Amino acid sequence: MKNTIYLITGVLLFALASCGSGSSEDNYFDGDLFESSYLVHIDNALDTTAIVSITQEGNDSTMEYEVYGYSMYEIELSEAKYHVTATTVTDSVFLDEDFEIDGSSYTYNLNLTKEDYILERVTYVVNENQFTVPHSFTYNGKTYDDIDASVIEGELLVPSNWDYNIEDEMPDEVTIYGESNQTTKTKLYRSETFLLYLELFELFGEMDLEDEYGDYDDEY
Numbered sequence: 001m002k003n004t005i006y007l008i009t010g011v012l013l014f015a016l017a018s019c020g021s022g023s024s025e026d027n028y029f030d031g032d033l034f035e036s037s038y039l040v041h042i043d044n045a046l047d048t049t050a051i052v053s054i055t056q057e058g059n060d061s062t063m064e065y066e067v068y069g070y071s072m073y074e075i076e077l078s079e080a081k082y083h084v085t086a087t088t089v090t091d092s093v094f095l096d097e098d099f100e101i102d103g104s105s106y107t108y109n110l111n112l113t114k115e116d117y118i119l120e121r122v123t124y125v126v127n128e129n130q131f132t133v134p135h136s137f138t139y140n141g142k143t144y145d146d147i148d149a150s151v152i153e154g155e156l157l158v159p160s161n162w163d164y165n166i167e168d169e170m171p172d173e174v175t176i177y178g179e180s181n182q183t184t185k186t187k188l189y190r191s192e193t194f195l196l197y198l199e200l201f202e203l204f205g206e207m208d209l210e211d212e213y214g215d216y217d218d219e220y
Contacts, residue, residue, distance in 0.1 A: 037076040039107040045115050050086045057081040079103045086112050105159035116191035117152040124174045125182045162186040
């Protein structure tokens with residue numbers, strides 16, 4: 001009982017001392033100690049290595065990253081304004097812009113080439129007879145049947161709204177809970193990669209429905 005009383009008294013005294021201090025230096029719970037950070041995937045769609053330099057506004061230090069061609073590099077940034085430059089290994093500058101992490105998403109893609117992204121929606125079904133095949137997808141004036149996708153037009157910083165990023169693989173099967181007949185997952189592609197996928201799809205004929213829409217693991 002005594003230990004409990006001493007503990008409560010100590011907490012109250014600490015709280016009063018914190019409230020009475022007007023200085024951020026004396027306040028242990030200063031918000032800066034709990035500053036959030038966000039995952040940023042630097043996306044290099046070039047076929048060559050990119051040297052990426054990022055500087056936070058009001059900060060003299062510069063962060064530098066080497067991102068291989070056709071690959072991504074994951075970093076963490078706090079909520080702030082930044083300036084980014086990107087050069088090839090031959091010192092050719094192809095990006096010199098500002099961007100801002102505003103906390104609208106937990107993760108972002110930093111799209112160095114500002115290439116269009118394609119967001120595909122893949123539906124996993126339990127009963128194929130109750131599934132309606134999606135309509136069509138049109139890009140650059142060409143229409144592709146039985147494709148459910150949308151375009152994210154070329155932006156430097158793209159907030160995440162997908163289940164699987166560019167380098168993530170779509171699973172062959174997913175778990176569908178309860179009595180639902182289907183569930184939908186989203187996969188992000190660079191536009192060039194997605195169009196190549198569609199062209200190969202047309203060349204080699206129709207894919208099996210299970211291959212196109214995935215398998216499932218029905219769970220009740």
